[in-house]
Amino acid sequence: QSALTQPPSASGSPGQSVTISCTGASSDIGRYNYVSWYQQHPGKAPKLIIYDATKRPSGVPDRFSGSKSGNTASLTVSGLQAEDEADYYCSAFGGGNNWLFGGGTKLTVL
Amino acid sequence: EVQLVESGGGLVQPGGSLRLSCAGSGFTFSIYWMHWVRQAPGKGLVWVSLIHPDGSGTDYADSVKGRFTMSRDNAKNTLYLQMNSLRAEDTAVYYCARGLRGTSGFGDYWGQGTLVSVSS
Numbered sequence: 001q002s003a004l005t006q007p008p009s010a011s012g013s014p015g016q017s018v019t020i021s022c023t024g025a026s027s028d029i030g031r032y033n034y035v036s037w038y039q040q041h042p043g044k045a046p047k048l049i050i051y052d053a054t055k056r057p058s059g060v061p062d063r064f065s066g067s068k069s070g071n072t073a074s075l076t077v078s079g080l081q082a083e084d085e086a087d088y089y090c091s092a093f094g095g096g097n098n099w100l101f102g103g104g105t106k107l108t109v110l
Numbered sequence: 111e112v113q114l115v116e117s118g119g120g121l122v123q124p125g126g127s128l129r130l131s132c133a134g135s136g137f138t139f140s141i142y143w144m145h146w147v148r149q150a151p152g153k154g155l156v157w158v159s160l161i162h163p164d165g166s167g168t169d170y171a172d173s174v175k176g177r178f179t180m181s182r183d184n185a186k187n188t189l190y191l192q193m194n195s196l197r198a199e200d201t202a203v204y205y206c207a208r209g210l211r212g213t214s215g216f217g218d219y220w221g222q223g224t225l226v227s228v229s230s
Contacts, residue, residue, distance in 0.1 A: 034214040038155070045205055045220040046155060052213055089155050093214055097169035099157040
């Protein structure tokens, strides 16, 4: 059982927006802003797309945005494109030098 | 160009040992926290361990604590993961990932992964 809870799947049509949630606890997401999101295509290494809950690394399109409220973080992908079809994982600092991952969400572009 | 290249994976029997390496290049290796993350076949990402930039501190997921040891040689720009008492559930692709500068978090760069299979 993953420490952070994500929906197993999400979907949207090209051009639409989709939001993926990541629910933790008051001891991790609720306490720290150290929430990251990763995109992983099949057979590839993960790619960082959001860090510190809302920040985008250089080179990541602004179609990807992150937010946080209470114990839940969210990733929104706007203007869905075919290449956004991938697995998405959230990660959060759990305190005491420990890091947690969500179980992952498979995003399908219809 | 920043690169992380893992090596050392392979097939090992339950109870056996293996040492993974992660060679960094294209950046000042010695100033970054480093992490190991694993992914069992068809499953999600799992954080394994981290190490301080100078190697003075490490921490581990409960599932590997006491069996895995993370270390680094900054003169060689190389990270290590010594894995002992391996179990079938340790079977996974192991990735090394760079820590972020100026904040906590990791994964602005990842290696390509190395597969560890634990089976008799």
